Amino acid sequence: MPATLSPRPVLSALSRSDDPLTRAMAPPENESPVDRETRLTTERQAKARSDAIDEELKRAQRKGPKPVKIMLLGQSESGKTTTLKMFQAFRAKPHECQAFHAERASWRAVVQYNVVRSIRIIVEAITAAEAAASLKAPFPSQTKYSAYAPKVQPIEPPTPPSEYPPLTEEHLLLKMRLSPLSQVEASLVRQLTLSVPSDYDAPSSSKEPKGPEKEMYVSSSGQWKHIFSKLVNDTRNSFESQDIIDWNNPNDPGVILHACADDMKKLWQDPIIQQLLRVQKLRIEEVAGFFLDSLDRVTAPRYVPSDDDILRARLKTLGVTEYRFTPETSGGFLSSPSTEWCIYDVGGQRSLVTAWAPFFDDINAVIFLAAISCFDQSLAEDESINRLEDSVQLWKSIIQNPLLKNANLVLFLNKCDVLKAKLQSGIRLADYVMSYGNRPNDFASASKYLKKKFSGIHRDFSVEARPLYCHFTQVIDTKSTTLILHSVQDMLLRGNLKKSSLTI
Ligand SMILES: Nc1nc2c(ncn2[C@@H]2O[C@H](COP(=O)(O)OP(=O)(O)OP(=O)(O)O)[C@@H](O)[C@H]2O)c(=O)[nH]1
């Protein structure tokens, strides 16, 4: 005899005539034994289906709420990927951090690429000075360096070559001795890209660059790291990079870099070269991925990048990278249930902005990064456009976008360390931002002014009335950024829980 199925017991307790629904649901009074068996089988199957659905729902609930979706937006070089690295290294649960640390081998190649790239800027500056001296050529065009060097708004005319400091035999000798670095650069490009971009002009000592060079990029920060799988021992059971890198590989770019270390240092520290860079208005220290002050360390045999090196290493993003993780919570109520986060890191170059929109749907929060130190630079893509002004316009278009009207807005006014250093070195904000007027040229006044500018745009143009969470950041600084990400995380989790009708 099959077990009685719900709602039989209730039915039997009711008089059939009490309620039309009960009557309708009741089995016919003259039901035959065969019909009864068929009916009970059908009911059992329906119950099994219903139980399966309940179990699936319970499993989904156990898995926790929907992931919190966050987009990192902002202009190129504003610090989006660096912020993502901060999430990966310091806000994820320990086993997820481990994967980040295992990527040190990959980041080692990026640091090496950044070093070689900086040296190439200097070598090209020497070549330009040589050409100017021997051929009495017209002004060497600054656009030659446009992909690398932070460009200054054309307020001052370029320095005439007659004012270039005279180079010595020693400089030319150094340049020659460093020529093997062009092979290292080509080899690193091969390692770091799945295929060399067709418009990438592989450097060659015998060839002058043709027009503006392209900065190397990766199509997605996830993909390129797989290339380094060949560096990983099959029998690896350790996440330590020392175990991952093949230190005996004679073709490792680190071998030539180590051999050239003294010459690179001599070149970078030479006072005449420093002066040459100054007159050519090449501020290499401000180029993303600057490691020339750490040459001893980063060219040492068995060099493995520190967390700090990874945060400073520069590789442009092309496309959209998705990173999922479960954040470490502060404990207490918010630590349960643990919500998964899904972070999208996009390429900020102008031509890539149109690729962002398909990801806007369902986004919980936008972290917009504005590099407020870039007030005296122009866009790599268009020298006539001031970077800060471009960032303001981008911010305006994001807060006006109807697809993002439900997204929480977090604004990182980033690169505060660079802004401070620039103002202290005497570069005047008022020379580039006319409305700054005669306010003091210090960090306190400049940062206050810039915050007002960005929050004023939010107040006047936001498609929806919503709060703005604004932070002054320098996302290469782990301590302060960890605290800020912590507060952003709590703010978003609270918002997310509220939306799911859970009170906190
Ligand atoms: N000094 C300093 N450097 C920073 C800061 N934030 C980012 N950087 C550096 O700036 C460079 C560019 O940062 P990324 O995070 O790659 O920039 P991005 O926004 O991802 O750029 P795209 O991928 O081109 O869109 C890197 O070398 C970072 O180390 C900061 O607050 N201070």
Ligand SMILES: [Mg+2]
């Ligand atoms: Mg990036």
